[in-house]
Amino acid sequence: MNPLSGVIVLGLTVLYVAALQLKLAGFGIITFIFLLLLILGMEDFRRRRILPAVIVSALAAFGAQYVFTEIFVVDLPV
Amino acid sequence: MDLPALFGAIGHILEPWTFFMLFLGTSLGIVVGAIPGLSGAMLIALTLPLTFYMDPFDAVVLLIAMYVGAISGGLITATLMRMPGTPAAVMTTLDGYPMARSGQPARALGLGITASFVGGMVSWMVLLTITQPLSILATRFGPWEYFTLIMMAMVLIASVSEGSLIKGLIAGFLGMLVSMPGVDPSSGMPRLTFGFYQLNGGLQLLPVLIGTFAVSQVIKDCMDRGGVPERQEVSSSRILMSLSELRRSAVNMIRSSFIGTWVGILPGIGASIGSVVAYTVAKNVSKTPEKFGKGSEEGIIASEAANNATVGGALIPLIAMGIPGSVIDAILIGALMIHSIQPGPTLFLTNNDIVWGMIAACLLANILMFILMVTSVRHISGLIYLPKSFVLPIVMMFCVIGAYALNNTMFDVWVMLAFGVIGFLMERARIPLGPFVIGFVLAPLGEEKLRSGLMMTAGDFSPIVTRPFPLAFTIIAIGLLLWPFISDRRRNAKARAGNEG
Numbered sequence: 212m213n214p215l216s217g218v219i220v221l222g223l224t225v226l227y228v229a230a231l232q233l234k235l236a237g238f239g240i241i242t243f244i245f246l247l248l249l250i251l252g253m254e255d256f257r258r259r260r261i262l263p264a265v266i267v268s269a270l271a272a273f274g275a276q277y278v279f280t281e282i283f284v285v286d287l288p289v
Numbered sequence: 290m291d292l293p294a295l296f297g298a299i300g301h302i303l304e305p306w307t308f309f310m311l312f313l314g315t316s317l318g319i320v321v322g323a324i325p326g327l328s329g330a331m332l333i334a335l336t337l338p339l340t341f342y343m344d345p346f347d348a349v350v351l352l353i354a355m356y357v358g359a360i361s362g363g364l365i366t367a368t369l370m371r372m373p374g375t376p377a378a379v380m381t382t383l384d385g386y387p388m389a390r391s392g393q394p395a396r397a398l399g400l401g402i403t404a405s406f407v408g409g410m411v412s413w414m415v416l417l418t419i420t421q422p423l424s425i426l427a428t429r430f431g432p433w434e435y436f437t438l439i440m441m442a443m444v445l446i447a448s449v450s451e452g453s454l455i456k457g458l459i460a461g462f463l464g465m466l467v468s469m470p471g472v473d474p475s476s477g478m479p480r481l482t483f484g485f486y487q488l489n490g491g492l493q494l495l496p497v498l499i500g501t502f503a504v505s506q507v508i509k510d511c512m513d514r515g516g517v518p519e520r521q522e523v524s525s526s527r528i529l530m531s532l533s534e535l536r537r538s539a540v541n542m543i544r545s546s547f548i549g550t551w552v553g554i555l556p557g558i559g560a561s562i563g564s565v566v567a568y569t570v571a572k573n574v575s576k577t578p579e580k581f582g583k584g585s586e587e588g589i590i591a592s593e594a595a596n597n598a599t600v601g602g603a604l605i606p607l608i609a610m611g612i613p614g615s616v617i618d619a620i621l622i623g624a625l626m627i628h629s630i631q632p633g634p635t636l637f638l639t640n641n642d643i644v645w646g647m648i649a650a651c652l653l654a655n656i657l658m659f660i661l662m663v664t665s666v667r668h669i670s671g672l673i674y675l676p677k678s679f680v681l682p683i684v685m686m687f688c689v690i691g692a693y694a695l696n697n698t699m700f701d702v703w704v705m706l707a708f709g710v711i712g713f714l715m716e717r718a719r720i721p722l723g724p725f726v727i728g729f730v731l732a733p734l735g736e737e738k739l740r741s742g743l744m745m746t747a748g749d750f751s752p753i754v755t756r757p758f759p760l761a762f763t764i765i766a767i768g769l770l771l772w773p774f775i776s777d778r779r780r781n782a783k784a785r786a787g788n789e790g
Contacts, residue, residue: 217512224685232699246682253678271683283339285694
């Protein structure tokens with residue numbers, strides 16, 4: 212059990228939701244940064260995990276934006 | 290039994306698009322059920338926003354298929370990793386994992402898959418035969434019958450959920466409290482809104498559910514990631530049980546299926562307790578109880594037949610009376626309400642097609658689950674080794690999208706986060722989440738029935754004791770409430786007598 216991980220996840224999620232509410236950037240970009248930081252944080256910022264994390268974050272963030280807005284026609288926060 | 294309606298619903302589901310929904314739901318359910326940390330409740334709560342724009346029939350088929358798939362998928366992780374993919378598969382770990390470790394992972398999975406299928410089919414037959422008569426009986430219920438039934442269900446949920454009765458009751462009361470903000474149904478005045486106009490409509494079901502089940506689970510999983518488990522290869526052979534094996538296990542399979550169905554019918558109890566009860570009974574009547582916990586075939590069969598049987602059982606009170614048989618059923622009630630379908634005894638009259646769609650989907654999803662699991666369990670088992678550090682952040686993203694999509698308001702996202710923390714803290718304090726969610730869903734209905742009843746009797750509570758059903762429900766509720774204390778006293782007295790002796 213690592214309480215620090217829980218605090219990091221919750222803190223990053225609060226910042227993510229706040230960024231979406233304040234419309235600091237588009238949904239895809241904010242989500243990409245959130246996912247990248249969270250994945251790397253959970254992987255202890257290991258160098259060999261950076262590339263897979265970038266790819267997965269980009270696919271998930273921009274993929275979700277495309278699928279929800281274009282296919283499911285669901286509004287996203289930004 | 291309206292067989293033409295059933296066959297009509299089966300025909301509808303076999304149309305290409307609806308069948309695709311069934312396939313998607315079952316396969317996603319199996320995969321999510323198999324991945325530790327992701328649960329069926331989480332999947333269904335996150336899928337709800339996507340169903341807003343779907344045809345209600347397709348939405349119901351998708352969600353029921355997910356329910357069936359998720360309960361079944363848990364056995365893969367339980368068998369290969371000694372980690373129940375869903376809480377319902379916890380008893381399967383006791384025997385599935387030792388059997389897999391002894392070099393027979395395919396056999397362990399095969400026993401579980403077949404037992405899951407039989408459990409699902411037995412409970413489906415019970416669902417088919419008793420739901421309509423029960424709903425006809427329930428149409429005779431007035432507000433007092435409903436109110437006392439809901440109270441009985443709440444006490445039952447609290448008394449049999451994990452942990453102590455007191456903690457179960459606390460969880461139920463918290464759920465009821467959380468359902469209170471909003472406009473008072475009789476006076477029309479806002480109550481407990483604390484000046485937030487967003488609370489005038491009350492706390493919405495979806496953000497509360499996503500927060501309580503998905504966000505809290507992500508936080509918990511992030512804190513407790515553990516190491517990468519040792520990988521076990523599964524061969525395709527020995528997955529299907531032979532006829533002689535089936536004959537040998539038939540009694541255990543059918544008995545456990547009926548136990549699971551019965552436990553499923555009892556409101557709010559769910560699959561975990563069904564499998565515990567069936568496992569315990571199987572062990573007690575077994576000729577080889579010493580093998581339980583060391584790779585017993587009977588143990589795997591009892592646990593899996595029972596947990597799948599709870600699905601059909603739990604749908605019975607939902608369809609017949611609008612009372613959720615499990616947490617996932619509470620979410621399904623939310624799904625029906627989103628599509629302006631009022632669950633309850635009149636559902637057969639008002640939305641006959643939806644009801645038969647649910648029953649038919651339960652049958653077809655069970656058959657599809659069996660085919661998918663038998664043919665692709667090897668490939669699905671590879672998914673359970675996905676790194677959590679990549680899966681959990683994506684789940685969190687879906688939580689945010691899901692909560693926002695309900696009303697397109699960020700307020701719901703903050704509500705979801707708040708309930709994520711509340712759910713996490715409740716789990717840390719070992720306060721069960723099941724009674725909380727079911728209290729949240731049932732309290733508004735209970736309040737509405739109580740107020741209608743009081744209006745009919747001009748404020749007189751006496752129908753609770755003067756009418757037969759309310760009186761019976763109240764006696765059962767009081768009995769359930771007192772039984773743990775009485776049995777504790779008896780156990781202590783026995784222990785004291787034993788010590789003195």
